[in-house]
Amino acid sequence: MREKRGLYRPNPELEGGALANGRHYIGSMSKSPIRDFHAHLYYDPGEVDHARAVAAALTERWPLPVGHFHLRPVGPHPRGSVQITVPVERFGDVAQWLAINRGGLTVFAHASTGDDLADHTNHVIWFGPSEPLSLGMFS
Numbered sequence: 001m002r003e004k005r006g007l008y009r010p011n012p013e014l015e016g017g018a019l020a021n022g023r024h025y026i027g028s029m030s031k032s033p034i035r036d037f038h039a040h041l042y043y044d045p046g047e048v049d050h051a052r053a054v055a056a057a058l059t060e061r062w063p064l065p066v067g068h069f070h071l072r073p074v075g076p077h078p079r080g081s082v083q084i085t086v087p088v089e090r091f092g093d094v095a096q097w098l099a100i101n102r103g104g105l106t107v108f109a110h111a112s113t114g115d116d117l118a119d120h121t122n123h124v125i126w127f128g129p130s131e132p133l134s135l136g137m138f139s
């Protein structure tokens with residue numbers, strides 16, 4: 001029988017702030033490289049009112065900056081989208097909320113570190129199926 005807490009046992013090599021091979025774990029940094037997170041709600045043009053309702057429910061819970069509701073692809077985003085900017089310290093709450101309240105919308109979330117290509121490739125969290133982004137602008 002699997003020990004219940006086994007999955008969450010602290011890894012002493014990580015707790016010390018360095019991996020075994022000498023590379024430093026991000027937790028050892030005194031300041032996170034993440035400025036904030038973006039949560040981009042994706043929708044088709046006919047779903048924009050639904051997306052507005054999801055965004056309104058989220059920002060009723062936590063007052064967060066909501067961008068323009070684009071009906072067409074903009075930037076790297078393949079469909080209509082709206083950007084919600086989430087402070088680092090609030091992202092855990094927002095991620096949990098989105099996990100069960102996204103109303104069927106796909107949400108593309110990513111860290112913002114200033115490295116746009118990495119932020120849109122490696123630093124991503126999808127709620128719902130992932131979609132291809134237009135990354136050419138970042139190279």
Ligand SMILES: [Zn+2]
Binds near residue numbers: 038040083110
């Ligand atoms: Zn973004």
